[in-house]
Amino acid sequence: MIQFAPWKSAAAALALACLAAVSPPRGDVAAYAEDVDTILREAVARGRAYERLVDLCTTAPHRLSGSAGAAAAVEWARQEMIDIGLENVRLEPVTVPHWERGDVCLVRVAEPAGLVGDELTSITLGSSVATPEFGLTAEVIEVQSFEELAERRAEADGKIVFFNRPMDPESINTFAAYGGAVGQRSRGASEAAKAGAVAALIRSMSTRLDDVPHTGNMSYAVGVPKIPTAALSTVASERLSDMIEAGVPVKLHFRQNPVWHADKPSANVVGEIVGTTFPEEILVVGGHLDGWDVGQGAHDDGAGTCEAFEAARLLLQLGLRPKRTIRVVAFMNEENGLAGGRAYREQHAAEMPNHVFALESDSGGFRPRGFTTTAKGDAKAILDEIAKLLEPADCGLMLDGRGGADIGPMQLDGVLLAGLRPDSSRYFDVHHSESDTLATVNDREVNLAAGAMAALLYVIADLDERLPRR
Amino acid sequence: MIQFAPWKSAAAALALACLAAVSPPRGDVAAYAEDVDTILREAVARGRAYERLVDLCTTAPHRLSGSAGAAAAVEWARQEMIDIGLENVRLEPVTVPHWERGDVCLVRVAEPAGLVGDELTSITLGSSVATPEFGLTAEVIEVQSFEELAERRAEADGKIVFFNRPMDPESINTFAAYGGAVGQRSRGASEAAKAGAVAALIRSMSTRLDDVPHTGNMSYAVGVPKIPTAALSTVASERLSDMIEAGVPVKLHFRQNPVWHADKPSANVVGEIVGTTFPEEILVVGGHLDGWDVGQGAHDDGAGTCEAFEAARLLLQLGLRPKRTIRVVAFMNEENGLAGGRAYREQHAAEMPNHVFALESDSGGFRPRGFTTTAKGDAKAILDEIAKLLEPADCGLMLDGRGGADIGPMQLDGVLLAGLRPDSSRYFDVHHSESDTLATVNDREVNLAAGAMAALLYVIADLDERLPRR
Numbered sequence: 041m042i043q044f045a046p047w048k049s050a051a052a053a054l055a056l057a058c059l060a061a062v063s064p065p066r067g068d069v070a071a072y073a074e075d076v077d078t079i080l081r082e083a084v085a086r087g088r089a090y091e092r093l094v095d096l097c098t099t100a101p102h103r104l105s106g107s108a109g110a111a112a113a114v115e116w117a118r119q120e121m122i123d124i125g126l127e128n129v130r131l132e133p134v135t136v137p138h139w140e141r142g143d144v145c146l147v148r149v150a151e152p153a154g155l156v157g158d159e160l161t162s163i164t165l166g167s168s169v170a171t172p173e174f175g176l177t178a179e180v181i182e183v184q185s186f187e188e189l190a191e192r193r194a195e196a197d198g199k200i201v202f203f204n205r206p207m208d209p210e211s212i213n214t215f216a217a218y219g220g221a222v223g224q225r226s227r228g229a230s231e232a233a234k235a236g237a238v239a240a241l242i243r244s245m246s247t248r249l250d251d252v253p254h255t256g257n258m259s260y261a262v263g264v265p266k267i268p269t270a271a272l273s274t275v276a277s278e279r280l281s282d283m284i285e286a287g288v289p290v291k292l293h294f295r296q297n298p299v300w301h302a303d304k305p306s307a308n309v310v311g312e313i314v315g316t317t318f319p320e321e322i323l324v325v326g327g328h329l330d331g332w333d334v335g336q337g338a339h340d341d342g343a344g345t346c347e348a349f350e351a352a353r354l355l356l357q358l359g360l361r362p363k364r365t366i367r368v369v370a371f372m373n374e375e376n377g378l379a380g381g382r383a384y385r386e387q388h389a390a391e392m393p394n395h396v397f398a399l400e401s402d403s404g405g406f407r408p409r410g411f412t413t414t415a416k417g418d419a420k421a422i423l424d425e426i427a428k429l430l431e432p433a434d435c436g437l438m439l440d441g442r443g444g445a446d447i448g449p450m451q452l453d454g455v456l457l458a459g460l461r462p463d464s465s466r467y468f469d470v471h472h473s474e475s476d477t478l479a480t481v482n483d484r485e486v487n488l489a490a491g492a493m494a495a496l497l498y499v500i501a502d503l504d505e506r507l508p509r510r
Numbered sequence: 511m512i513q514f515a516p517w518k519s520a521a522a523a524l525a526l527a528c529l530a531a532v533s534p535p536r537g538d539v540a541a542y543a544e545d546v547d548t549i550l551r552e553a554v555a556r557g558r559a560y561e562r563l564v565d566l567c568t569t570a571p572h573r574l575s576g577s578a579g580a581a582a583a584v585e586w587a588r589q590e591m592i593d594i595g596l597e598n599v600r601l602e603p604v605t606v607p608h609w610e611r612g613d614v615c616l617v618r619v620a621e622p623a624g625l626v627g628d629e630l631t632s633i634t635l636g637s638s639v640a641t642p643e644f645g646l647t648a649e650v651i652e653v654q655s656f657e658e659l660a661e662r663r664a665e666a667d668g669k670i671v672f673f674n675r676p677m678d679p680e681s682i683n684t685f686a687a688y689g690g691a692v693g694q695r696s697r698g699a700s701e702a703a704k705a706g707a708v709a710a711l712i713r714s715m716s717t718r719l720d721d722v723p724h725t726g727n728m729s730y731a732v733g734v735p736k737i738p739t740a741a742l743s744t745v746a747s748e749r750l751s752d753m754i755e756a757g758v759p760v761k762l763h764f765r766q767n768p769v770w771h772a773d774k775p776s777a778n779v780v781g782e783i784v785g786t787t788f789p790e791e792i793l794v795v796g797g798h799l800d801g802w803d804v805g806q807g808a809h810d811d812g813a814g815t816c817e818a819f820e821a822a823r824l825l826l827q828l829g830l831r832p833k834r835t836i837r838v839v840a841f842m843n844e845e846n847g848l849a850g851g852r853a854y855r856e857q858h859a860a861e862m863p864n865h866v867f868a869l870e871s872d873s874g875g876f877r878p879r880g881f882t883t884t885a886k887g888d889a890k891a892i893l894d895e896i897a898k899l900l901e902p903a904d905c906g907l908m909l910d911g912r913g914g915a916d917i918g919p920m921q922l923d924g925v926l927l928a929g930l931r932p933d934s935s936r937y938f939d940v941h942h943s944e945s946d947t948l949a950t951v952n953d954r955e956v957n958l959a960a961g962a963m964a965a966l967l968y969v970i971a972d973l974d975e976r977l978p979r980r
Contacts, residue, residue, distance in 0.1 A: 465955050
């Protein structure tokens with residue numbers, strides 16, 4: 041493999057590292073300006089997040105919990121942490137659900153019969169049950185919302201309900217648009233089943249109009265019949281909608297064969313840079329190692345995982361070992377269960393009071409713009425000061441918001457959380473689809489993201505005073 | 511062609527347009543917050559910059575001045591302006607240089623002889639002369655700078671000089687990195703010729719390590735022999751450098767056959783939204799229509815041209831006709847002469863005092879972050895206020911800086927200039943190369959850019975008071 045841009049300056053980096061190896065005690069954030077600059081330059085010029093992502097995505101492109109790919113990814117992560125030079129590298133057990141999509145997802149227009157190109161491109165949603173072995177055939181009704189479904193409840197009985205509300209195209213923040221539409225995917229099947237429907241189809245959660253369907257997880261409400269559900273591509277959704285709008289009853293044939301297996305043992309992968317002065321005080325940085333079984337999970341969340349690893353490697357490379365411990369965690373099972381995030385919190389319950397901060401990158405491997413955080417008050421003020429040091433790199437946002445799904449459970453223990461905030465323009469073009477590949481990732485962007493994460497972590501981990509909880 | 515995301519809300523847009531058609535007189539920037547929001551939402555949800563770019567890049571992917579492609583692009587732009595509904599659509603004559611690259615650019619390792627894969631991927635630089643018909647063969651010396659060349663002047667005589675200083679990989683702003691390296695391309699041949707060299711090769715101006723060479727313009731110093739020059743891909747540059755470093759003399763065979771023809775007539779393409787109250791006061795918005803003869807010129811500068819057109823279309827679509835005239839200009843010959851920018855200034859000399867503002871987009875079709883501007887003092891303060899309205903869309907930068915090459919000549923007349931500032935992470939991966947294609951452009955990003963430009967232009971063009979010159 042080509043070495044990415046070493047530009048023959050390894051010697052210069054080493055010299056820098058030696059200079060930086062002994063850092064004086066420091067009480068205020070501004071004193072870290074030079075370190076932050078050094079970290080960012082090292083990241084963008086000689087960072088290895090992208091190189092690592094190429095390795096992960098070729099080693100284990102499909103990493104859904106319980107799969108052989110997920111197991112390969114766990115071993116890859118363990119070895120990678122050792123290679124980076126992390127300490128206390130270990131697997132922490134996680135029991136994960138094991139769902140497989142099967143080999144068929146067919147949505148075909150049965151009536152009007154004889155259409156040219158009668159198949160509507162589709163993909164089974166994660167956790168969905170199968171259709172009957174030879175499929176089901178039923179008339180379809182289209183709705184834009186659960187409210188519309190409630191109003192037209194009588195019509196839905198015995199039918200396939202098609203949820204076709206697009207992500208709001210006017211939202212410049214595509215995560216907000218996703219939030220406004222994804223309920224159709226996660227709850228649509230049970231809402232349709234309550235009205236007597238035999239299946240549910242949804243418009244893919246996507247910002248593109250193309251023929252690539254997007255999967256993602258769904259769950260069934262307790263006490264409601266489990267009906268099969270799949271996503272249509274946005275182009276197929278428009279086509280189906282046009283047919284329905286034409287006024288002739290449309291019947292679809294729907295067949296898919298996903299399988300639920302027994303739960304499986306898996307693991308979070310953990311390694312550390314042990315702090316010099318307060319080793320028992322912990323900052324977590326991570327992403328999730330599992331991913332969907334389409335594309336390569338390059339953005340979701342290969343990038344985030346590799347950025348978290350790289351943030352740690354950059355600090356080791358530069359000799360910037362902080363006062364507190366930085367713990368890198370590659371979480372398992374974010375996509376369809378969050379078992380890893382829950383297990384981490386349970387297994388480290390005794391340590392939770394010593395968890396100073398947790399940072400996750402799980403919003404795509406695009407150009408970083410800063411962070412979102414749950415911190416308020418004094419802690420937020422310190423984070424704002426650190427963010428200022430990242431402004432020259434245009435990574436200086438520190439917005440109120442969430443951390444990330446995997447670290448989310450720790451919020452119950454009062455742990456301050458943050459999430460990397462990359463630009464969101466392109467993320468939902470590729471999210472959970474065959475399009476989520478390395479070809480859509482830029483090396484400078486993921487390496488800069490790793491640098492921004494390393495800088496934020498380093499300053500918090502090295503300040504004389506611990507980041508205050510409220 | 512697929513219609514991009516109309517989402518069936520044309521009717522809603524029309525209703526909005528009717529509401530907005532009569533705008534009251536307004537003295538302060540804050541009064542425009544709602545208009546700006548409307549423009550941005552319309553742009554990102556229903557903008558046509560990307561659709562237009564697809565059209566341009568398929569109609570005329572190669573648009574170098576004097577070529578058939580450039581002529582096709584001129585006619586395309588004229589028709590597109592008419593279709594958009596611009597007034598006073600016309601061609602303004604520009605005499606352009608006419609250089610063609612020919613069909614051969616071969617750089618082969620002649621000694622050490624018999625290497626497997628002895629060809630070094632290369633591309634002729636714009637404006638270069640040809641080698642002798644059957645090529646030239648000479649030993650090569652590598653230098654990192656003109657200073658090094660001066661020190662080693664005696665060694666260069668009769669040789670090929672290879673300028674191999676990379677764009678600074680530590681620069682997060684890749685334009686700064688480009689600025690620090692591009693002198694090798696633009697002046698390297700003449701500097702080498704002064705030392706008696708027979709040819710000059712340069713490392714491609716690129717942020718990627720790959721085998722795609724990047725072209726771009728060069729010029730010959732007066733009174734210095736004109737020697738042929740080409741760019742090697744960054745991978746080929748590393749390879750050549752390794753060979754030279756090994757200490758055995760390296761001889762290269764270099765052959766290329768570009769041709770200079772007589773100058774040709776061409777045109778800037780111009781259209782207007784005539785202002786309601788001060789029609790004689792003019793804001794220019796543009797990009798350059800010409801592009802290199804490789805790739806599709808999608809980012810450079812198809813995107814900028816299409817964004818400028820779209821900025822105007824958005825205002826017409828929304829019924830936002832401002833007090834002053836907005837003049838859209840598709841400039842010709844930015845890449846190898848700037849004849850269009852110069853001609854525009856000359857032909858409109860009498861109008862220059864009435865030119866309030868000029869805005870160019872020529873930094874790539876990536877995610878917009880705001881603008882750079884030459885404005886100072888009171889004018890800058892007003893622009894800062896407008897930029898604040900763009901912050902919710904994360905387009906709120908208003909930095910001191912340049913406008914753009916095509917509008918640059920107007921600065922001599924005191925015209926205030928601005929340039930769109932997109933994120934620069936990916937631009938020099940593709941710039942001036944076969945990689946500058948539609949596949950690297952995102953529809954939401956160019957449409958948002960058009961929206962940000964439309965918003966900035968509209969407020970300046972509609973304020974009661976003219977933007978003050980110093």
